[in-house]
Amino acid sequence: MAVNRQTSKMALYLVWTLLGFSLSAPPTDLDSEAFSPNYDDLNTWDLNPYGMTYDYDDLDEEVGTLAPPPAVTQPPAVVSPEDYVEEMTLPPRPTKSPVLSTLDFRGPGLFGPDTGLGMPSCLLCVCISGSVYCDDSELTQIPPLPKETTHFYARFNKITEVKATDFINLNQLKRIDLSGNQIGKVNEDSFRSLLQLQDLMLADNNIQALPELPASLKHIDVRNNQLRSTGMHAEAFKEMKELQFLYLSNNKLDYIPVSLPDSLRVLHLQNNNIQSLSQDTFCNTHDKSYIRKALEDIRLDGNPVDINLYPQAYICLPRLPVGTPV
Structure with a gap:
């Protein structure tokens, strides 16, 4: 059986070979030499007219090792740090109309009633050592002062009243200058407790009316006011053993205040309503040897009094008063 199968395969192979040869064979009438190759010229054939040789082994290797096209990758996601805070632009806040600030001297806090024991007007005025300067500051009342204040200046403001509590506990105060304000009222206890006060300036x-004043005063200036004789204490200046300067000009006084201390050097009473003098106004009628040596400057001009009518009133003075009848 095996021999027969082998024989059959060989027979089929011959048939297919002959059949293929017959189909591809050229026609019998053609010249066989035209189709027969010239093997003698085989070496002269130019198989590569372009003058290049190829190493097909290398070509296969190059083709096999071509790099794949680059893959399209997405950019990495941005991760914010843990402490990152995103900035935001807020819309502008609505603006409010400015409100004028006012000082509260009665309520609690910095400008409350207890601040006179501590500091305070140094926020409003200029404080240098023990001196407080509040000149021309549009004040309508006296601000609380540091307890250590020795000199207080508040000239050219709009203060209308001096209260009993304005200078309380200011035991070191030596000078008060409130000139050029609008003061119409001075409390009776405003200056009484100021036992070291030396200069009181209330001009313009x-x-x-003047309240009771401390006996320590050396200089009093109440020029250019509306002061009347009825508005002064009887013998208001008698106990002021160190008083040297007393300015009372341009007021509405009816007479010269008595008794005047021996320490007085200057007395200005011009432009008042003084109509008469007494022999005891400057001198002591009971002591003919008494001489008032310190009082050298007396001004009575601008008053209705005729000083020539009272010669005995000046016999103890080193100089005569200045004054002529109106």
Whole structure:
């Protein structure tokens, strides 16, 4: 059986070979030499007319090792740090119309009633050592002062009243200058407790009456006010053993205040309503040897009094008063 199968395969192979040869064979009438190759010229054939040789082994290797096209990758996701805070632009806040600030001297806090024991007006004025300067500051009342204040200046403001509590506990105060304000009222206890006060300047105000003043005063200036004789204490200056300067000009006084201390050097009473003098106004009628040596400057001009009518009133003075009848 095996021999027969082998024989059959060989027979089929011959048939297919002959059949293929017959189909591809050229026609019998053609010249066989035209189709027969010239093997003698085989070496002269130019198989590569372009003058290049190829190493097909290398070509296969190059083709096999071509790099794949680059893959399209997405950019990495941005990760914010843990402490990152995103900035935001807020819309502008609505603006409010400015409100004028006012000082509260009665309520609690910095400008409350207890601040006179501590500091405070140094926020409003200029404080240098023990001196407080509040000149021309549009004040309508006296601000609380540091307890250590020795000199207080508040000239050219709009202060209308001096209260009993304005200078309380200011035991070191030596000078008060409130000139050029609008003061019409001075409380009776405003200056009484100031036992070291030496200079009291109240010129150019609207004062009609003076309160009780400390005996320590050396200089009093109440010029250009509305002061009347009825608005002064009887013998208001008698106990002021160190008083040297007393300025009372341009007021509405009816007479010269008595008794005047021996320490007085200057007395200005011009432009008042003084109509008469007493022999005891400057001198002591009971002591003919008494001489008032310190009082050298007396001004009575601008008053209705005729000083020539009272010669005995000046016999103890080193100089005569200045004054002529109106």
